[in-house]
Amino acid sequence: MADFVQHLGIGDYLREAGVPSDTTNFETAYSTLVGDPRGSDIREELETRIYEYFRSLEMPDSPTIYDHLLLAMRPKDVIATFNWDPFLLEAVQRNNRVLKGRVPALLFLHGNVAAGFCPKDRVHGFRGAVCSKCKEPMRGVPLLYPIAAKNYENDPSIAASWAFMKLALKKTFMFTVFGYGAPSSDTAALSLLREAWGDVEKRSLEQTEIIDIRPKEELAKTWEPFIHTHHYETHDDFFDSWIAKHPRRSGEAYWNQYMMAKFISNNRIPKGGSLEELWDWYQPLFEAEQSQGDERL
């Protein structure tokens, strides 16, 4: 967010709206606009610029972290993100050749430029794609800005994502936080997450994992409400996480190692290589799931 103003080329708009010229931080700039009724036109312009900016970005052909997350997780899993960029949804489209709809639940807790929603049927999907029920094109969902006081109930799509998130957090066994710094501007989000997680003393089996480059002590302090005693790990590299060391089997691997005291070996996601090679690598895992005959796997 720090250099977002520069990336978007919106410095002039902000100055026009009376935002002090030394404000380069998007968060501060946006908070100033929200507090000023004259700022609504500028805010609309800002939103258009953000959509255009993200639409102009392209994913490389080689596997990205988004491809890895989708391939390494199963439909019973949930990926919740605060990111507005379209990459996760673009990755769904390109990996669907092998995933065939068996993707984790995707929740965009602050909206997303590529996400669509049909409020009538409460169907989530791609922006502009046809709703599976009413066959009307799905409208986009709003982007929630980085200000402290967010209202998650105003938009039906975002409210539905949060409702699902709270339910998922209550039931989850492994909780992984990936590159999310829990900034003070997300006070509302964090208190909702904490509330859903509930009393940490009652989450005695759950494992919390944090993938972040910040020091371990700092991470443990930030995520304290989600960590039962010593039940956490931190990694500065995604490829050292349970998801990457045991793709599509992280829960089973963890349970076998720590609850059943079995020796298990890693089955690391291969690095390098093409997306097609990665798909081939995953085939035995997909086949094992299909042979179980359970779509929920």
Ligand SMILES: [Zn+2]
């Ligand atoms: Zn519909």
